[in-house]
Amino acid sequence: MRCSLRDRVALGAALLAPLATAGILVPFRTGVASTNPALILVVVVVAVAALGNRVAGALAALSSAVWFDFFLTKPFERFTVTDTNDLTTALLLLAVGLAVSQLAARARRLRVMTVVDAGLLARIHDTARLARTTGSSAAVVDQVGRHLVDILRLRSCRFEYGSLLGHPARLEQDGTVVVDREPWDLEARGWPDGEIELRAEAGGHYQGRFMLRPSPGVVPSRQVRQVAVTLADDAGAALEGEAPVLDG
Template sequence: MATWRGRDRLAVGLAVVAPFIVSTMLVPLRDRIENTDVALLLVVVVVAVAGFGNRPAGYLAALSAGVWFDFYFTEPYQRLTIGDGSDVETFVLLMVVGIAVTELAVWGRRQGATAHREAGYLAGIQAAAEVGATGGSSQDLIKQVSGRLVDVLHLEGARYQPGVAGFGGPARLCRDGRILWKGHVWDVDHDGLPAETDIELLVENAGRLHGRYLLSAVPDTSAPLSERRVAVTLADQVGASLGRS
């Protein structure tokens, strides 16, 4: 999305503040704990911020941790200089480890989000298939798939029009997941879904056109190819149901 979510903004704030707070709390113990132990505690803070937020927040937390480690725990104290070679190594390792754990946290969150999203896709397709298999109403299935399309593609809305030939005007979501508009392939990966026009998703079965969904996208909405193909599969479920009826 073009704008950051509130959670990401909060994570950036924590990236700046949390290492400072932890470092300040450890200052009274400076003569009793090793600098390597302080660095490990600051790495924990970086991991927590990166796990909660995003990559910029994790990088900023690593930088903040390095700055406050230098300021409070390397001689001369309360100056951004390091006089001891071992402290230089600790500082560098703190930064490197902070960046590495940030990348691991971002990767883990991405994998978890992908798994959750794919589970939702499968649940939606299964639910739509069950309606058709158990002889449920095609109208109920049309409404259910409309809601699923909104969820899958993060749309503002999706409405069904029966018996529409679908010529001219809207962009079209094709069976292979591409979006065509004004005779050209729309670059969804770069520009997001087109929001200046409806997006037409045809509902067909055995070569017969039953109708179409008109999809209303939110500006700057990302929709990977996998999501677009799921949308086509959902429309196929409606087409199959209407074909049977």
């Protein structure tokens, strides 16, 4: 699965920031209660989750718990915890970090919803309700496709199941467009030639993709493009569990 630059940075931070923070705290580990370093690591998890997505936040939480155990609990520099209080602190650190990562992902979705008008919100709500109530993922995919044509003012839109083929231009999670993994100035240059890929993902996994054919000279706002991504993710959520997960 290919990620946006922001998500790649967040994943890197999820791996390295807890390690670096725990290392910095090593000289102070004998003079403070274990809960204090744990609180500092929680702050690191919050920062990573706010920067990235739920996957980065969860990875940061796991990394923080591991390095808290290794560097900051006795016996030091061993993956062993002998003190019950330290074990409880490590488990709470992991649990809090995982909860924060989910809240951060929801907050990113809510930020999109606060900047769109009532018509776009209605489409988001209708699609989410259909995804919850229908037993057919195809119905959700069809409805999302129609919404995408309307809000992005597309010439056409089709959905592809199965493995990723080729390397078309892609509409990213943050509403930007990349071509050959390089940012594309959509406002200045218009849509790139050919179809545009919009992936439907759930749980950090690829479920399928909408192939968008834009109308010449029509560039919707970034907020509208972010709504399109939200709708595609609703389709991905409906597909999750009905078909094998395929990572590109």
